[in-house]
Amino acid sequence: xxxxxxxxxxxxxxxxxxxxxxxxxxxxxxxxxxxxxxxxxxxxxxxxxxxxxxxxxxxxxxxxxxxxxxxxxxxxxxxxxxxxxxxxxxxxxxxxxxxxxxxxxxxxxxxxxxxxxxxxxxxxxxxxxxxxxxxxxxxxxxxxxxxxxxxxxxxxxxxxxxxxx
Amino acid sequence: xxxxxxxxxxxxxxxxxxxxxxxxxxxxxxxxxxxxxxxxxxxxxxxxxxxxxxxxxxxxxxxxxxxxxxxxxxxxxxxxxxxxxxxxxxxxxxxxxxxxxxxxxxxxxxxxxxxxxxxxxxxxxxxxxxxxxxxxxxxxxxxxxxxxxxxxxxxxxxxxxxxxxxxxxxxxxxxxxxxxxxxxxxxxxxxxxxxxxxxxxxxxxxxxxxxxxxxxxxxxxxxxxxxxxxxxxxxxxxxxxxxxxxxxxxxxxxx
Numbered sequence: 466x467x468x469x470x471x472x473x474x475x476x477x478x479x480x481x482x483x484x485x486x487x488x489x490x491x492x493x494x495x496x497x498x499x500x501x502x503x504x505x506x507x508x509x510x511x512x513x514x515x516x517x518x519x520x521x522x523x524x525x526x527x528x529x530x531x532x533x534x535x536x537x538x539x540x541x542x543x544x545x546x547x548x549x550x551x552x553x554x555x556x557x558x559x560x561x562x563x564x565x566x567x568x569x570x571x572x573x574x575x576x577x578x579x580x581x582x583x584x585x586x587x588x589x590x591x592x593x594x595x596x597x598x599x600x601x602x603x604x605x606x607x608x609x610x611x612x613x614x615x616x617x618x619x620x621x622x623x624x625x626x627x628x629x630x
Numbered sequence: 631x632x633x634x635x636x637x638x639x640x641x642x643x644x645x646x647x648x649x650x651x652x653x654x655x656x657x658x659x660x661x662x663x664x665x666x667x668x669x670x671x672x673x674x675x676x677x678x679x680x681x682x683x684x685x686x687x688x689x690x691x692x693x694x695x696x697x698x699x700x701x702x703x704x705x706x707x708x709x710x711x712x713x714x715x716x717x718x719x720x721x722x723x724x725x726x727x728x729x730x731x732x733x734x735x736x737x738x739x740x741x742x743x744x745x746x747x748x749x750x751x752x753x754x755x756x757x758x759x760x761x762x763x764x765x766x767x768x769x770x771x772x773x774x775x776x777x778x779x780x781x782x783x784x785x786x787x788x789x790x791x792x793x794x795x796x797x798x799x800x801x802x803x804x805x806x807x808x809x810x811x812x813x814x815x816x817x818x819x820x821x822x823x824x825x826x827x828x829x830x831x832x833x834x835x836x837x838x839x840x841x842x843x844x845x846x847x848x849x850x851x852x853x854x855x856x857x858x859x860x861x862x863x864x865x866x867x868x869x870x871x872x873x874x875x876x877x878x879x880x881x882x883x884x885x
Contacts, residue, residue, distance in 0.1 A: 467754055472662040473650070473669065474759040477750075480672040481760065484679060485730040492683035493726050496705050499690045 587623055594619050647829055648752055648822065667748035668756055675737040675750070683733075708732055708870070716874035720775075720881050724874075727767065731760070732870035739821060739862030743855065751865075752821040754814065761814035764873045772880030781880070809876055813869060820865045824858045 598615045652664035665673075686701040694702050708729040713721040721728075735751060742749025750756050772781045785802045786795060831854060834847035 470650070470662075470666075470753075470755045472656075472664060473666065473753065473755040474762075475661075475663065476665075476669040477672060477756045477759040478763060480669075480676050481730065481734055481763065484676045484734055485726060487676075487680050488683055488730055488733075489726040492680070492687045493705075493729065495687040495690065496683070496701070497709070497725075499687075500702065500706065503692060 583627065587627060590626060591619060591623055594622065647825070648749075650748075650753065668750035668753045671741055671748045672734075672738060672750045672756070675734060675741055678741070679733045679737050704733075705729070712867075712871060713874055716871060717878045717881065721874065721877065724771070724877055728870050728874050728877075731764070731873055732866050735760070735817065735869050736863055736866035739866055740859070742821065742825065743858055743862065749821050749825055751817055752825055754818045757818040758810075758814040760817075760869070761810035764813060764876065765810035768873070768876045768880045771877060775881050809872075813872060817865050817869055820861055824854065824861050828854045828858065 598619060650666040650668060652662075652666055653670055654665040656663040656665065682697070683701060686698050689698070691698060709725055712732070713725045713728050717724060738750040738756075741747050742752065769781075772784070775781075776784060785806065786798050790798055828851055831847040831850040834850075835844050838844060838847070
């Protein structure tokens, strides 16, 4: 067991040498190259994801700023809208008041005009009735009392007409 | 491992299990190149290591599973935690050599645990030839890096008075030669001793010839077997890590 065996020594070197040559060519090279390339790609992906994370953070900050700005803008728009609304409301109310005043005034004028017209018609009727009365009196002998009565009747007629109008 | 030992005498002489016999006689110019049990099991180890690694190398997937995961882990461990950690950046070119040493020795050691097999590394000729090879390669690497004179100077600590050099030089030479010797003997002795203990326990079963006492040596065999798996791997690692360490000493500034 302890004797030197030159044949065994040569076989050992041969076996080891063959294994070293085979593994170097067919196993280590592809495995090490694969491990290195995978490590490099993982490193690359990590760096890429880091850059993307930074980009996302920047975007988040940007969007937050934009959101805050938007919020302020919306607030401002609401305030402006409210002010415009208030102004419009006041204008509409004022306009409505003016229009109603105009309408009342117009109605008043219409009433006055109708009143005048009615009075004129009344005068015409009175005159006509006076003519009719006069012609009647001419036909009949009229006493002073008759005159008085006729005038009163005529006036009563006018009043009645006026009330109807 | 479980060969021979048919009679009581065989069981009582565990060393006979480590004797080598020619399986195929080959004579070449007076040199006996017969294929013996260690040669056969070294060939099987070469086939196993080569087969497994080339199979994995040809079916590499980005998401490793099972065997690929194990081989990747082993290769990364040898490359980074052993060669790179001990030798440094210069060790890159030496990775195939050191990795093959580890894989070859570990496989020979583990194959030796199969009943009926033979542990090639339990023969001093095998471990010594590996240790001599390491010694030669390490010296070659050192001389290539520093030159013959530079390497020789590096063996002795600098700044030592000349009279002390007379003592130091022989000591350093002995220390240099002891390294391969210790490499060879450590691996051989560990593998031989572990297997011998198993044989002794097995021998006890035959010796006791008692059903009641048999469980005791049987338990011893089971425990030693488990321990031998650990020893098989640790001895391969020690051989590889010491090779890397000697290489590092040869390549870098000594002392």
